[in-house]
Amino acid sequence: MLIVDDSKSMCAIMKQILLSLDFADVQTRHTAIEAMNEIKRRDYGFVICDVEMQPINGIQFVKMMRCDKFLRDVPVILTTSNPASVLDLFKNGAPFLANGFILKPFKANDLKVKLAEVLEAAYQRKDLLPDHLARLNGFEMA
Numbered sequence: 001m002l003i004v005d006d007s008k009s010m011c012a013i014m015k016q017i018l019l020s021l022d023f024a025d026v027q028t029r030h031t032a033i034e035a036m037n038e039i040k041r042r043d044y045g046f047v048i049c050d051v052e053m054q055p056i057n058g059i060q061f062v063k064m065m066r067c068d069k070f071l072r073d074v075p076v077i078l079t080t081s082n083p084a085s086v087l088d089l090f091k092n093g094a095p096f097l098a099n100g101f102i103l104k105p106f107k108a109n110d111l112k113v114k115l116a117e118v119l120e121a122a123y124q125r126k127d128l129l130p131d132h133l134a135r136l137n138g139f140e141m142a
Contacts (some may be wrong), residue, residue, distance in 0.1 A: 036065075
């Protein structure tokens with residue numbers, strides 16, 4: 001799991017939440033450039049990314065991922081404390097390339113629910129889910 005947020009405190013909060021949900025390998029990066037270098041260096045099964053970053057924002061970062069044949073299918077949840085930025089995307093007809101969205105501030109359970117929704121949609125079948133993700137979704141593995 002890779003968290004991309006220019007706020008070090010938000011990275012720390014999200015990392016702690018994910019560790020409490022049994023995600024063993026959670027990394028953080030503070031710019032989209034750092035994140036792109038990291039995600040190309042090693043395989044990440046999931047990305048949580050802030051929308052409002054500079055110089056490359058979260059939307060631009062997701063577009064870069066979707067143009068890369070190795071990264072286009074990696075699930076992404078976008079976060080922001082500014083709901084107007086997401087509304088602007090829809091009003092302007094821009095494609096929404098992320099798999100999910102969650103507004104800050106959020107509670108641990110809000111993130112857990114959103115992760116479960118996105119993972120279920122991304123994998124669509126419980127037998128494709130790794131065990132720890134299947135438990136998050138409430139699936140029982142045989």
